Amino acid sequence: MSAADASVVLDVQGLHVDIPTGSGVVHPVRDVSFQVRRGETLCIVGESGCGKSMTSLALMGLLPRAAVRKARAMNFLGEDLTRADPKRINVLRGDRMAMVFQEPMTALNPAYTIGEQLMEHYRHHRGASAAQARERAIELLQKVGIASAGERLRQYPHQLSGGLRQRVMIAMALMCGPELLIADEPSTALDVTIQAQILRLLADLQKELGIAMVLITHDLGVVARIADRVAVMYAGQVVEEGSAQEIFERPRHPYTRGLLECIPVPGRTMPGSRLGSIPGVVPPLAGELRGCSFRERCPHAQAACTQAIELRDGGAGRRWRCVIDLEAVPA
Structure with a gap:
């Protein structure tokens, strides 16, 4: 790792997870890439079934036995996890990289x-x-x-x-003083008051210890309070990535805009007014997936959406997977 990249704790490039089943191969994670730097909190956000938790389990080497993990690279402090043997992963897991699971009772x-x-x-x-x-x-x-x-x-x-x-x-x-902490929906099973305490605790510890943190959540309120950077996932893919401020103020993917319209904004959402919604359901993840997975639910879908869509690079870590310029489309 070069001196310029010394702050990068985790660098994931082209992560795929495939699960063979009797009715075909399920693809819960498809070509996911992101980086997490020391002292940074990356929130991976999306609705249930989008591949967030499966991504975290793939990072920790805790996938179901039938699952197949592939990646161009998964560099943790310069060490490629895709080439590490199970013994080495066991040494790293719980020591230099650790995970907080969703349900503490289990x-x-x-x-x-x-x-x-x-x-x-x-x-x-x-x-x-x-x-x-x-x-x-x-x-x-x-x-x-x-x-x-x-x-x-x-x-x-x-x-x-x-x-x-x-x-x-x-x-x-x-x-053991890990350098990477992965928290998979750590407040979901708790009541609202305790949720706030746990999130504040995680944020304080992350700042005090200077560790890199990946927080998995479906709650945009959580993201607004704790994230430095955000990766929005849909149907196993990252469809948008950027700083928390950019994601909330200038969403570039229709799915991200749809998620933001579903939550009330203090001072702007009038009492009794109707919140936004995203029609339809997440597409099945079995078999070959073509084009934009969100096109059946997207109000801006067009013919080009049936073709493969690569992430567009806006510079400074700002990326989105869409053929339209959403900023030119009124909300």
């Missing part, structure tokens, strides 16, 4: 105490003693805002609330 083992799960993780990767692992676990539980950390180590997951379990998951991900 991610934590109900048969072991919180302390056992935190300490085993640290001892495995760091070769630490039990006393050192316990000290580190208490330190991280305190850092994520859990009081009486020493007592919590003796508790089981079912003895903690959903918000506390998610804080434990964040502490577990940070135990």
